[in-house]
Amino acid sequence: MSAVLVVNAGSSSLKLRVLDADDTVLASHDIQRWTGQDETAPIADFLADAPKVHAVGHRVVHGGPEFTGPVRLDAETRAAIERLSELAPLHQPRALAGIDAATALLPDVPQVACFDTAFHATMPPSAATYALPAAWRRRWGLRRYGFHGLSHAYASRRATGLAGLAVERARVVVCHLGAGASVAAVAGGRSVDTTMGFTPLAGLVMATRSGDVDPGLLLWLLHGDRLTLDDLADGLEHASGLAGLSGHGGDMRDVRRAAAAGDPHAALALEVYVHRLRQAVAAMAASLGGLDLLVFTGGGGEHDAALRAETAAGLGFLGITLDDERNRGTSEDARISAPDATVTTWVITAREDIEIAAQTRAALRAR
Numbered sequence: 001m002s003a004v005l006v007v008n009a010g011s012s013s014l015k016l017r018v019l020d021a022d023d024t025v026l027a028s029h030d031i032q033r034w035t036g037q038d039e040t041a042p043i044a045d046f047l048a049d050a051p052k053v054h055a056v057g058h059r060v061v062h063g064g065p066e067f068t069g070p071v072r073l074d075a076e077t078r079a080a081i082e083r084l085s086e087l088a089p090l091h092q093p094r095a096l097a098g099i100d101a102a103t104a105l106l107p108d109v110p111q112v113a114c115f116d117t118a119f120h121a122t123m124p125p126s127a128a129t130y131a132l133p134a135a136w137r138r139r140w141g142l143r144r145y146g147f148h149g150l151s152h153a154y155a156s157r158r159a160t161g162l163a164g165l166a167v168e169r170a171r172v173v174v175c176h177l178g179a180g181a182s183v184a185a186v187a188g189g190r191s192v193d194t195t196m197g198f199t200p201l202a203g204l205v206m207a208t209r210s211g212d213v214d215p216g217l218l219l220w221l222l223h224g225d226r227l228t229l230d231d232l233a234d235g236l237e238h239a240s241g242l243a244g245l246s247g248h249g250g251d252m253r254d255v256r257r258a259a260a261a262g263d264p265h266a267a268l269a270l271e272v273y274v275h276r277l278r279q280a281v282a283a284m285a286a287s288l289g290g291l292d293l294l295v296f297t298g299g300g301g302e303h304d305a306a307l308r309a310e311t312a313a314g315l316g317f318l319g320i321t322l323d324d325e326r327n328r329g330t331s332e333d334a335r336i337s338a339p340d341a342t343v344t345t346w347v348i349t350a351r352e353d354i355e356i357a358a359q360t361r362a363a364l365r366a367r
């Protein structure tokens with residue numbers, strides 16, 4: 001099997017790729033602000049000019065308890081994915097739109113779902129369990145799932161390889177900083193902890209998502225006539241994060257411009273973002289019992305040298321020290337730590353497409 005079409009529907013974009021057997025990108029197209037509502041059009045246009053594909057791999061954000069590895073799509077698996085939509089309302093409907101479009105356009109080509117949650121299925125119970133009543137946990141399967149697993153898996157493996165470390169021995173913290181953002185702890189190639197939870201709303205400050213807030217605050221907002229459930233959900237998902245803090249939207253570039261022009265709200269947004277990110281890196285290092293590699297990936301992790309420098313600036317006590325020139329000089333896969341740093345720090349381009357293509361080939365071979 002050679003060429004694989006990769007469909008990566010994120011919260012803010014749709015990324016289409018055709019990858020050859022050796023991961024060469026044969027065709028590529030990104031659609032910003034894809035809603036999934038106009039189902040087939042962008043994928044049809046892309047396929048009209050793309051080489052023939054032999055399989056399709058889809059990124060699906062939530063795999064729930066049942067999907068801990070890639071799965072061939074059919075009516076049954078599609079229905080199971082649809083039932084998980086409530087847990088990832090920004091993401092799952094878009095993945096389903098991509099699945100339906102590709103299935104309609106390529107009815108004879110096998111399709112595979114690859115899950116963001118699957119990489120984190122190896123988390124130990126101490127990291128995955130919420131301190132909630134047992135009856136609730138049993139009845140609704142409440143637990144930490146974690147997300148961005150396709151990116152965390154790829155970036156941790158890639159950095160470990162570039163560092164020349166044995167996978168079994170490497171302790172890696174990966175910061176995936178895109179529109180959604182999460183930090184993961186990877187030991188011996190397996191996820192042992194992460195900042196996202198039951199849903200992709202938990203953890204870090206994101207573009208428009210709040211990340212962690214006091215659950216008592218949410219109860220207080222829902223009490224009496226302060227906010228309806230719909231208003232609360234909309235506020236936490238779309239009007240919080242960098243957007244809610246800065247008043248300049250959720251794109252880090254706009255927030256930085258506003259802060260540089262003297263806007264105090266934008267400056268506070270950056271401070272809160274970095275404070276929480278540093279805390280998360282230290283927490284993940286604690287989950288690993290020490291740290292060998294720190295990795296930055298995702299749009300902000302790859303392109304925002306100031307963000308990397310500000311994050312590292314508070315983490316010298318862990319052995320993290322950047323080389324200023326290297327940090328400012330790259331957005332390619334490269335080491336950016338100082339020569340004498342005990343933790344080596346890396347910038348790695350997010351390549352969920354490579355991970356999805358590999359999982360797709362593996363799932364089809366396994367049958």
Ligand SMILES: Nc1ncnc2c1ncn2[C@@H]1O[C@H](COP(=O)(O)OP(=O)(O)O)[C@@H](O)[C@H]1O
Pocket residue numbers: 010011012013177178179180207250251252253298299300303304350
């Ligand atoms: N040069 C840059 N400086 C700061 N932030 C950037 C830069 N380029 C991209 N970003 C951030 O990356 C985010 C998009 O990340 P990306 O991983 O491409 O998207 P997605 O999460 O949709 O997959 C944007 O919201 C933006 O804030």
Ligand SMILES: CC(=O)OP(=O)(O)O
Pocket residue numbers: 009010011012061091116147148178179180181200
């Ligand atoms: C899981 C998640 O938050 O994905 P994205 O960053 O694509 O929104």
Ligand SMILES: [Mg+2]
Pocket residue numbers: 010178179
């Ligand atoms: Mg993404």
